[in-house]
Amino acid sequence: MAMGEAEYFEQRLDDQIIWYEKKSAANQAAYKRLRLIEIIAAASIPLLAGYTQVSGYETGVGLAIGIIGLVVAVLAGVMSLYRFQENWNEYRASAESLKQEKYLYLTRVEPYDGDQPFELLVQRVEALLKSETTGWAQAMRAAGAADKAAREHATDPTR
Numbered sequence: 001m002a003m004g005e006a007e008y009f010e011q012r013l014d015d016q017i018i019w020y021e022k023k024s025a026a027n028q029a030a031y032k033r034l035r036l037i038e039i040i041a042a043a044s045i046p047l048l049a050g051y052t053q054v055s056g057y058e059t060g061v062g063l064a065i066g067i068i069g070l071v072v073a074v075l076a077g078v079m080s081l082y083r084f085q086e087n088w089n090e091y092r093a094s095a096e097s098l099k100q101e102k103y104l105y106l107t108r109v110e111p112y113d114g115d116q117p118f119e120l121l122v123q124r125v126e127a128l129l130k131s132e133t134t135g136w137a138q139a140m141r142a143a144g145a146a147d148k149a150a151r152e153h154a155t156d157p158t159r
Helices: 005-049 058-082 085-107 117-154
Strands: none
Touching: 005 058, 005 085, 005 117, 058 117, 085 117
16 A cells, blocks of 8 residues: 555654754753753862962862762763764754755756656655665664774773
8 A cells, every 4th residue: 555645754754854853942041051050060170279278178179079070970971872963963954964855846947847756756865765764773773883893902001
């Protein structure tokens, strides 16, 4: 049973555009929130360092600086691990590419001004989606390999 144009738009194209837009927005919000906390925490370290010479506060200030430094390091690691900025940009680019194909098709401009425009749209949209999925899988494999190498190095620094 063949899927018609309206059905394809509703069940596939528009659904994918919405998914990528939501994922882009969520990753953007997470990145900006964590980055802001990281910036504020990092900026507070030099401020607090000025108080290390104040009598009676040396230990407390030193401890606070250490904790804030730890928070900054953890935030940087979390942002690197979850790739919020990269995902935000990649998801936004995918959503915009899908929208561009949709509007080129709806206005019947090149490349959709010839014979069988719907078939061409489906081929191009599916190629975009496959490319995005393949890119994601490659990124996950690379991240896994880097993580494995880091763990092996941590257990055996001679590697």
